[in-house]
Amino acid sequence: MPRQLTLVPAPSAAEPAAALGTVWPALRAALAGGAPLAVLPADPGPADAARQLLRPDEPLEPGTDLVVVTSGSTGSGKGVLLSAGALRASATATLDRLGGAGSWLLALPVSAVGGLQVLVRSALADREPVVLGRGEPLAAATARLPAGDRRYVSLVPTQLRRFLAEEPDALASFDGVLVGGAASDPALLAAAHAAGVRVRTTYGMSETAGGCVYDGVPLDGVSVRVADGGIELTGPVLAHGYRLDPAATAEAFAPGPGGGVWFRTRDAGSVDDDGRLTVHGRLDDVVISGGVNVSPPAVEARLREHPSVADAVVAGVPDPEWGQRVVAAVVAAPGAAPRLAELRPWVAERLGAAAAPKALRLIDTVPTLHTGKPDRRAVLHILGDI
Structure with a gap:
């Protein structure tokens, strides 16, 4: 049985x-x-x-x-x-x-x-x-x-x-x-x-x-x-x-x-x-912006290296000019106030201009799934109107 x-x-x-x-x-x-x-x-x-x-x-x-x-x-x-x-x-x-x-x-x-x-x-x-x-x-x-x-x-x-x-x-x-x-x-x-x-x-x-x-x-x-x-x-x-x-x-x-x-x-x-x-990342986890392949995990890792950033998650949202644009949700380090103007060149210096976020949103914490992994669908919802 x-x-x-x-x-x-x-x-x-x-x-x-x-x-x-x-x-x-x-x-x-x-x-x-x-x-x-x-x-x-x-x-x-x-x-x-x-x-x-x-x-x-x-x-x-x-x-x-x-x-x-x-x-x-x-x-x-x-x-x-x-x-x-x-x-x-x-x-x-x-x-x-x-x-x-x-x-x-x-x-x-x-x-x-x-x-x-x-x-x-x-x-x-x-x-x-x-x-x-x-x-x-x-x-x-x-x-x-x-x-x-x-x-x-x-x-x-x-x-x-x-x-x-x-x-x-x-x-x-x-x-x-x-x-x-x-x-x-x-x-x-x-x-x-x-x-x-x-x-x-x-x-x-x-x-x-x-x-x-x-x-x-x-x-x-x-x-x-x-x-x-x-x-x-x-x-x-x-x-x-x-x-x-x-x-x-x-x-x-x-x-x-x-x-x-x-x-x-x-x-x-x-x-x-x-x-x-x-491990290089997900096979399908690529943002194509202006014909250039961008790895969100690589951008996230670079953002976390900035002294004003405690945590970050990156996604691609539709863009009529670029196809997709890289956007970032960032948790500020204690006492810091990250600005897009300082984070863009920080990322571009290491990963190239296409990888530099074109928009930024400050969040209190990165949303996670019950497994503890970042909830990228929730992040897209947070970033969807920027």
Whole structure:
């Protein structure tokens, strides 16, 4: 008889510790062969969309123990089908790469694969994670981790930037700081290393049960290749498809010529002679302005290097003359007031005139999805009338 999917609501952002009373036991049971589950986003809108996508009354695809709902930062989300074996393979390879089991600080939402993998790694290490409270100082949370144990945390770049500015000593106390979910600026990583933070960049997605390439090097058992400029991945960490979407499954997961299944990402990249992967951004994440291709992540990284900018997100909006024009939403650094007149030459000097934003809007914070990634659709809404 086909197994049925159980939907588990994620706790609200105001009560992150509630995850230990709901999601934590449900996930541990699923890893042990119990009821398969999907964790709904905490916010009502995304949660309702997830319910419609997952259709729990429909029989569950064979071999599925966890369904992760992707955010769909520029399009509709999907329900990624993961087995307990794929989750364990990812967690085991991660702990091996980090140097052994330890205690984890949960600082990511458990509705996304980054937070869920913190729970899986904790379960394999037979340790209950410690949850970072909303607004809680990092040092206070780390003080609740067991003394004498290795300690780890997984963050998105925005969190790394904030903790590095506010509590660098607490951040440096971890034996491993994983940063993923979005591209990390080289300047941010250099500052983290200079502060003694044992930071490791991770590349992966829900379809690979989380990060599967650390600092450009695939985890044990994972292989990477580039075909037609696009990154493809294979290994025991792979999902086996999308919930109730065989067409999308067939498009993304393809048998390889030497056997096995390869997942076709939507990311551009290259692999050097030593097998190290460099990710260049999304294949479709390009703004074409006046016939020139502009990379929004590159512009964002350059803007964040300006002393008056704390964070930035860039998009392309329609323009009758240029086809598209580059526009930016910027979070000001404390006490600063960024001006377009100073930011345009700052970007143009490094990336060329076409990349320089033609309009600027100051915002309090960059809107994010439940995964912690920038919500580019929300950003386009913010920038749409400038």
